Amino acid sequence: MRYLPLTDTDRREMLAAIGVDSVAALFRDVPRGVWLERPVDLPLAKGEIEVERALGRLAAKNLPAGSVPSFLGCGVYRHHLPAAVDHLIQRGEFLTSYTPYQPEISQGTLQSLFEFQTQVALITGMDVANASMYDGATACAEAMMMANRLTRRHKAILAGDLHPHYCATAATYARFAGHSVVERPPDPTAEDDLAALLDGETSCVVVQNPGCFGHVRDFSALAAACHRAGALLVVVVTEIVSLGLVKPPGAMDADIIAGEGQSLGNPMGFGGPHLGLFATREKFVRQMPGRLAGQTVDVDGRRGYVLTLSTREQHIRREKATSNICTNSGLCALAFTIHLALLGEAGYVRLAELNHARAAAMADRLARVPGVTLLTQSFFNEIALRLPRLAAPVVDALAARGVLAGVPGGRLWPERPELADLLILAATETTTEDDIEALAAALAEGLR
Amino acid sequence: MSTVKYTRDHEWVRVEGDVAVIGITDYAQTQLGDVVYVELPELGRKVEQGKEAAVVESVKAASEVYAPISGEVIAVNDVLSGEPGKVNLDPMGEGWFLKLRMADPKELDALMDEKSYSGFVEGLH
Numbered sequence: 001m002r003y004l005p006l007t008d009t010d011r012r013e014m015l016a017a018i019g020v021d022s023v024a025a026l027f028r029d030v031p032r033g034v035w036l037e038r039p040v041d042l043p044l045a046k047g048e049i050e051v052e053r054a055l056g057r058l059a060a061k062n063l064p065a066g067s068v069p070s071f072l073g074c075g076v077y078r079h080h081l082p083a084a085v086d087h088l089i090q091r092g093e094f095l096t097s098y099t100p101y102q103p104e105i106s107q108g109t110l111q112s113l114f115e116f117q118t119q120v121a122l123i124t125g126m127d128v129a130n131a132s133m134y135d136g137a138t139a140c141a142e143a144m145m146m147a148n149r150l151t152r153r154h155k156a157i158l159a160g161d162l163h164p165h166y167c168a169t170a171a172t173y174a175r176f177a178g179h180s181v182v183e184r185p186p187d188p189t190a191e192d193d194l195a196a197l198l199d200g201e202t203s204c205v206v207v208q209n210p211g212c213f214g215h216v217r218d219f220s221a222l223a224a225a226c227h228r229a230g231a232l233l234v235v236v237v238t239e240i241v242s243l244g245l246v247k248p249p250g251a252m253d254a255d256i257i258a259g260e261g262q263s264l265g266n267p268m269g270f271g272g273p274h275l276g277l278f279a280t281r282e283k284f285v286r287q288m289p290g291r292l293a294g295q296t297v298d299v300d301g302r303r304g305y306v307l308t309l310s311t312r313e314q315h316i317r318r319e320k321a322t323s324n325i326c327t328n329s330g331l332c333a334l335a336f337t338i339h340l341a342l343l344g345e346a347g348y349v350r351l352a353e354l355n356h357a358r359a360a361a362m363a364d365r366l367a368r369v370p371g372v373t374l375l376t377q378s379f380f381n382e383i384a385l386r387l388p389r390l391a392a393p394v395v396d397a398l399a400a401r402g403v404l405a406g407v408p409g410g411r412l413w414p415e416r417p418e419l420a421d422l423l424i425l426a427a428t429e430t431t432t433e434d435d436i437e438a439l440a441a442a443l444a445e446g447l448r
Numbered sequence: 449m450s451t452v453k454y455t456r457d458h459e460w461v462r463v464e465g466d467v468a469v470i471g472i473t474d475y476a477q478t479q480l481g482d483v484v485y486v487e488l489p490e491l492g493r494k495v496e497q498g499k500e501a502a503v504v505e506s507v508k509a510a511s512e513v514y515a516p517i518s519g520e521v522i523a524v525n526d527v528l529s530g531e532p533g534k535v536n537l538d539p540m541g542e543g544w545f546l547k548l549r550m551a552d553p554k555e556l557d558a559l560m561d562e563k564s565y566s567g568f569v570e571g572l573h
Contacts, residue, residue: 288486311485311510320510 018139063399065268070404070433071362073382073426074212074412075136075163075238076271077263079351085265085338094109094334099291099327103306109330110305113293113311116337123243123340123348124257125250130290132328133276136260140166140206140236141173142278142289142323143258144181147204147232147324154179155201156234159194160187161211162240164412170206175251186413188375188384190215195225195323202229204256208212208236209249210410211314213424214382216246223253232256239263240277241428242380256280264343265335275332286312289323351429355381358427358436365440366425375422382426387447391423394446403442452540453556454565460540461516463556468517470505471544472535475569480506483535488524488546495521495548497555502545504535504560517555519548 011023016316020026027035046054065078077098089095093108100106100113109243113131120129133139144156156174158167158181167183174181184192194205205226210216219305223233237259249257259277262268266275281415287311294308314321343351361379369390387394391408398405409422427436451463462469477483487503491511494503501515524546526532535543560568 286485311505317510320512 032289048314054121056348063402065404068402068404069431069438071406071425071427071431071435071439072268073239073405074407074424075165075260076268076274077239077241077381077426077428078268078430079241079263079428081265081267082339082342084342085335088338089331094331097330099330100293100307103304107305110293110307112337113291113328113330114295114305115341116333117293118336119275119340120259120261121280123240123248124237124259124277124279125248126257127255128280128285128292129257129277129279130288130292130328132261132330132333133258133278133290134324134329135238135272135274135276136180136258136262137163137166137276138235138325139260139276139278141170142276143174143234143236143256143327144170144204144226145177145179146204146280146284146287146289146322147234147257148177148179150284151203151231153201153203153231155182156180156203157182157194157197157205158184159205159207159211160184160192161190161213161215162206162208162236163212166208166236166238186416186419187211187385188213188409188419195222198225198229198231200230202226202231204232204234204236206236208238210239210242210380210382212238213384213422215380215382216242216378217374218247218252219249219254220252223255226255227253234258237277237291239381239426241348241352241355244349245356246352250279255284260382261332261336265337265339266332272274273329273332275329275336275401284324285309287322289330290311290325352380353425354429358429358431359383359434362425362427362431362436362439365436366443368428369440369444369447381428382424385423385425387421387423389447390420392420394443395423397446398442399438401442403439405439405443451556452503452562453559454562454568455514455516455559456568457514458515459513461556461559462540463550463553466550467522468519468548468550469544470513470546470548472500472513472517472539473565473569474539475572477536477539477543480504480511482506483532485489486525486528486532486535486545488526488528489521489526491524493521494551495519497558504545513545515548516559517548517553518551521546522549523547539572 020262065072070078097109100109102287117129148154171181207219226233232255234256235254239257240261241263257279260279261275261283292309293305294306296306298304310316312322314324314326363374375384375386392410395405395408406423406425409419413419453461458473460471460473483506485505491503495515497518500512502513504511504513525544533557
């Protein structure tokens with residue numbers, strides 16, 4: 001394919017056609033404060049070797065989570081990725097295929113999506129899962145919008161330990177749909193009584209399990225309270241490995257599950273591309289957003305796969321569609337499916353057990369560091385600590401010593417000084433005893 | 449004898465006392481093709497003439513079904529949730545969608561009778 005760059009004439013003609021006088025005018029909705037008011041500082045041309053060296057120098061400024069003791073979490077987790085995952089997803093048939101509108105040429109992709117959906121439905125304990133969303137945060141927002149459609153109500157209650165970025169995404173969706181959200185204040189001790197907030201206007205309560213501070217809870221009673229009030233319970237899961245050990249949201253009688261699937265098959269990748277998981281009850285499937293692969297038979301009775309229930313979707317339903325998502329995170333979903341298939345059911349449970357064991361060892365060790373208070377008594381692989389001082393400078397000091405000591409509260413809730421002494425840390429199967437010891441020693445020294 | 453009236457959006461309404469039975473016409477089901485799902489309103493909902501009352505999905509498309517007249521939903525055809533194909537087989541009979549308690553029978557005057565509707569459909573070809 002030839003690359004045909006635009007000429008100045010092309011640009012002028014296109015701008016004239018849409019009645020705009022400059023390319024910059026197309027970006028007028030971007031707040032002025034974040035505009036770069038000068039050209040990007042890049043040389044016009046460099047040789048390949050020079051470029052590699054320059055970029056290598058830049059990359060060396062990072063402290064990669066994979067090469068040091070890392071306790072980063074809060075929605076993105078470091079796990080071991082089997083080499084087979086990357087090898088298989090790079091096959092051209094998978095790597096280059098796009099959203100499979102034509103079943104006659106897309107059986108492999110459709111089958112992998114069908115398997116993916118089956119896995120997601122099984123681990124969440126739900127009836128049906130879609131072929132994935134963009135990421136956990138958008139899946140959460142879509143779950144809220146779906147609950148609003150199903151209940152014909154427009155007020156969602158967002159739990160105080162729902163990840164603040166998920167809250168912000170849901171609030172943005174709600175704002176532009178003319179709906180409302182009740183964002184509960186951050187709840188590091190998980191004491192908020194959400195059932196008491198339910199009223200006749202409430203479409204859903206959105207909770208996260210394990211919560212953003214690490215707490216693991218059983219939301220069965222909240223689900224029952226929601227249903228009595230005519231509302232739905234949306235459960236967000238940002239660490240999908242937890243479902244190997246934690247009671248699945250389906251068993252708590254949740255109505256919609258929105259999850260982040262990065263932990264299986266996908267690298268942290270500076271926060272993306274990641275993998276939104278979405279599952280619900282069969283009775284709600286008509287209001288589910290996103291693509292759905294289904295299994296059927298052809299005219300000769302042979303098994304085959306198709307996209308199904310497409311009449312929910314934008315290319316058919318137009319403005320009445322359940323969502324404007326017309327695609328999915330196909331390759332990330334495939335990586336998830338391969339990783340989970342390699343683990344198998346027993347391996348998945350064992351992985352979850354390992355994660356919890358490492359986190360328990362971490363919690364025990366850190367609770368012995370003078371001045372540190374452990375806030376999370378029931379957790380999966382993530383805990384919250386209260387430090388005797390601001391957490392962010394401590395994290396910076398430990399990073400300088402080659403330890404990524406988790407996420408300080410001030411990073412997630414910059415507008416809440418009362419959370420600035422919180423530190424949230426995750427441990428996974430990649431965390432060693434030495435890592436925990438290095439962290440504890442550095443933390444003790446950093447707090448001295 | 450009951451009165452049957454038709455809309456330009458291919459719904460029919462059959463009046464039985466102060467109750468109006470509503471469905472889609474044979475022309476509508478032919479155009480849609482195999483109906484795979486019907487979304488019906490909840491009982492007690494008030495619908496307005498010309499506004500959405502139900503949704504019908506076929507293998508080809510999803511379409512709104514508009515209320516031919518205003519009223520309160522007093523019954524829906526639950527059979528369609530399991531057997532949506534009844535809409536294709538018997539659109540004016542077993543394939544009915546919902547029953548309304550009519551708010552204003554005068555609204556019927558704005559609708560077509562069978563003869564005008566047949567002429568209207570002829571004109572579409």
